[in-house]
Amino acid sequence: MDNWIQAGMLETLKEEGSKVIKGGIAVFYHEDQVFALDNRCPHMGFPLHMGSLCDGILTCHWHHARFDACSGGTLDPWADDVPIYPVRVENGEIWVNSQPNQKGEEDKLIQRLQEGLEQNLSLVIAKAVVALMEANISETRIAQVGIQFGTTYRPQGWGSGLTILTAMVNIIPKLDKYGRFLALFQGLVHVARDSTGQGTKFMLQPLPEAKTSTKRLSKWYRQCIEVRDRQGAERVILTTLKNNTSLNEMFQMMMTAVTDHFFLDGGHTLDFHNKAFEWLETADQAYKENVLSSIVPLTANARRSEELHSWQSPTNLVKPVEDAFKLWTDLPKIEVDENLVIDEEALLNQILSDQPIETIEYITQLLQKGYSPVHLSRIVTLAAVERITKFHTQNEFGDWITVLHTFTHAHAVHQSLIRKNDMMIWRSIYYSVVSIYLDRFLNIPAAARPSPEDTTTYSMDHEQFLHLLNQQQQVTEAGKWVASYLKKNGDVSQLFNTLGHALLREDAEFHSFQMYEAAGAEYDHWVHINSPFADRAKETLVFALTRYLAAHAPTSRTLPNTAKIAWRLYRGERLFEED
Numbered sequence: 279m280d281n282w283i284q285a286g287m288l289e290t291l292k293e294e295g296s297k298v299i300k301g302g303i304a305v306f307y308h309e310d311q312v313f314a315l316d317n318r319c320p321h322m323g324f325p326l327h328m329g330s331l332c333d334g335i336l337t338c339h340w341h342h343a344r345f346d347a348c349s350g351g352t353l354d355p356w357a358d359d360v361p362i363y364p365v366r367v368e369n370g371e372i373w374v375n376s377q378p379n380q381k382g383e384e385d386k387l388i389q390r391l392q393e394g395l396e397q398n399l400s401l402v403i404a405k406a407v408v409a410l411m412e413a414n415i416s417e418t419r420i421a422q423v424g425i426q427f428g429t430t431y432r433p434q435g436w437g438s439g440l441t442i443l444t445a446m447v448n449i450i451p452k453l454d455k456y457g458r459f460l461a462l463f464q465g466l467v468h469v470a471r472d473s474t475g476q477g478t479k480f481m482l483q484p485l486p487e488a489k490t491s492t493k494r495l496s497k498w499y500r501q502c503i504e505v506r507d508r509q510g511a512e513r514v515i516l517t518t519l520k521n522n523t524s525l526n527e528m529f530q531m532m533m534t535a536v537t538d539h540f541f542l543d544g545g546h547t548l549d550f551h552n553k554a555f556e557w558l559e560t561a562d563q564a565y566k567e568n569v570l571s572s573i574v575p576l577t578a579n580a581r582r583s584e585e586l587h588s589w590q591s592p593t594n595l596v597k598p599v600e601d602a603f604k605l606w607t608d609l610p611k612i613e614v615d616e617n618l619v620i621d622e623e624a625l626l627n628q629i630l631s632d633q634p635i636e637t638i639e640y641i642t643q644l645l646q647k648g649y650s651p652v653h654l655s656r657i658v659t660l661a662a663v664e665r666i667t668k669f670h671t672q673n674e675f676g677d678w679i680t681v682l683h684t685f686t687h688a689h690a691v692h693q694s695l696i697r698k699n700d701m702m703i704w705r706s707i708y709y710s711v712v713s714i715y716l717d718r719f720l721n722i723p724a725a726a727r728p729s730p731e732d733t734t735t736y737s738m739d740h741e742q743f744l745h746l747l748n749q750q751q752q753v754t755e756a757g758k759w760v761a762s763y764l765k766k767n768g769d770v771s772q773l774f775n776t777l778g779h780a781l782l783r784e785d786a787e788f789h790s791f792q793m794y795e796a797a798g799a800e801y802d803h804w805v806h807i808n809s810p811f812a813d814r815a816k817e818t819l820v821f822a823l824t825r826y827l828a829a830h831a832p833t834s835r836t837l838p839n840t841a842k843i844a845w846r847l848y849r850g851e852r853l854f855e856e857d
C-alpha cells in the first residue's frame with residue numbers, strides 16, 4: 279500500500295463534492311467519478327478545490343484557467359497542465375496514490391519551454407526554466423531549446439534575442455542560483471519576443487556536389503556578401519558545412535567577409551558573429567547549420583561604415599586605414615613576438631587622443647613589429663571602455679549606446695582574435711580604433727573617474743548598493759560606492775554577482791546585457807596580470823559597468839516580477855494570499 283493515501287468515504291465525498299487531503303491533493307466527486315488533482319493551480323497557485331467543476335472541466339477561480347479533470351490538461355496555454363493522481367475505490371473507501379501520473383520529466387519540461395517560446399508566454403517560460411533547473415538539466419541544454427527556436431523562427435536571422443541568450447549563458451559562472459535562473463529566463467524571453475509573429479526561416483540546400491575546396495568556397499562567400507547576395511551566401515555556407523569544414527575554418531571564412539567592410543551595422547554584425555561562434559563552442563556545435571546560416575542575412579544587409587559621412591569627413595579615416603591594410607596584408611605571416619613589451623599607457627593614451635592618423639600608423643607599426651594582436655585588441659577594448667567610464671551624464675541619454683557599441687565591437691574583436699589570430703581579422707582592430715576616435719566628443723567634458731571623497735560614507739552592504747539603484751540618476755553615486763568597495767578590497771566576484779542582479783532585476787534593454795557580459799569577460803582577461811596598469815584596467819571595467827547599469831535603472835521590472843512568481847510557485851509559496 280506504499281504511496282496510497284486513504285481519502286475518506288465515497289458517500290461523504292458525494293455529499294461534499296470536494297475535499298483536500300494530505301499532500302495538497304484536491305479530490306472531487308463529479309459525474310459518478312472520483313478525480314484527484316494537485317490542489318495548486320499551475321498558473322499562480324490558487325487552491326483548485328475552491329474552483330468549479332462542470333461538464334468535466336475544472337475552472338480555477340482566480341484567472342479562470344480551465345482543466346480537464348480527467349487528464350489535468352489545460353485549455354489555456356498560459357496556465358499549465360495540472361498533475362493528476364491515480365484513484366481507486368475499494369469497499370466504499372477512496373484511495374489516492376501520492377505519486378502523480380505526470381512527472382516533471384525532461385522531455386515534458388522541454389516541450390513546455392518550447393510551447394512558452396512559441397506562444398511568447400513569459401510565465402510559462404519562467405516555470406519551465408525553474409523546473410528544468412531543479413531537475414538538474416544543464417543550463418546549456420536549456421538554452422539550446424531557445425537557440426534552436428530562435429534560429430528557426432526568425433527569417434531575418436540572428437538578432438538581439440539570440441545574442442542576449444548566448445551572453446546570458448556566458449555569464450552564468452558569475453551568478454548565484456537565482457541569478458542563473460534570471461539570466462536564462464531573460465535570454466529565452468528575448469528570443470521569444472524576437473521571433474513572435476515572424477514566420478519560419480526555411481533553410482536553403484547546399485550545392486549538390488560538395489567537392490569545391492574550402493578556399494574557393496570562401497572566395498565565393500566574400501563575393502556573395504560583397505554584392506549583398508544573401509541566398510547565394512547561404513548556399514555557400516551550407517555547402518562548406520557539408521564538406522565537414524572545421525568550425526575554425528568556418529570562422530575564418532565568415533569573419534573575412536565581415537571585415538571586408540568597415541564596422542558593419544555599428545559593430546553589431548561582428549559582435550553577433552562572435553556570439554554565434556561562442557554558442558557553437560559552448561554547445562559542441564549544436565545546430566550549426568541553423569546557427570551559421572542565421573548570421574548570413576545580417577552580414578549581407580549590413581550598413582557599411584566606410585560609406586558614412588562621419589568616417590570620411592572632416593578627416594578621411596577610410597583611406598589611411600585602407601593604406602594600412604596594404605602594408606601588411608600581402609606580407610607572409612608576421613610572427614607574433616609574445617615577449618615584446620610596449621608602453622601600454624602610451625598606447626592607451628594614443629588611442630584616446632584626437633590624432634587618429636597617428637594612431638592608425640602606431641597600430642600598424644606595432645603589428646609589423648610582431649606585437650600580439652590579442653594584446654593590442656585588449657588595450658583597444660580598454661580604451662573603448664574608458665569612453666564609458668568618462669561618459670558625461672550631460673550627454674544625450676541615447677549616446678550611452680554609442681559608446682557601448684564601440685566597446686562591444688572591440689570586445690568581440692578581442693574574443694575573435696583569441697579564437698583565431700588571422701591577419702584579415704586584424705582589420706577590425708582599426709575599425710574599433712576609428713570608432714573610439716569618433717566617440718571622443720562624448721568625453722567632452724569628461725566625467726570624473728569614480729572616487730569616494732570618504733570611504734566611510736559607503737558601507738560594504740550589497741543591499742545598500744542595490745537600494746541606490748532603485749532611484750534614477752545615481753550614476754555618480756553608484757560609481758563612488760563601487761570605488762569605495764574596491765578601495766576597501768571588497769570581494770569582486772560578489773560584486774559581479776550583485777551587478778548581475780542589478781541587471782537582471784530590470785526590464786533591461788539589449789545593450790545592458792551586452793555591457794555586463796563584455797565587461798565581465800574583459801575583466802577576466804586582465805585578472806591574471808600583475809601590474810598597476812592591469813589593476814587600473816580592471817577598475818575601469820567595473821566603473822564603466824556600474825555607471826552604465828545605474829544610468830539605465832530602475833525600470834518597471836515586469837519581467838523579473840514574472841520570474842519571481844514562477845520561482846516562488848515552485849517553492850510552494852502562497853501567492854494568492856498577498857495584497
Ligand code: FES
Binds near residue numbers: 357
Ligand atoms: S488561473 Fe488559477 S491561479 Fe490563475
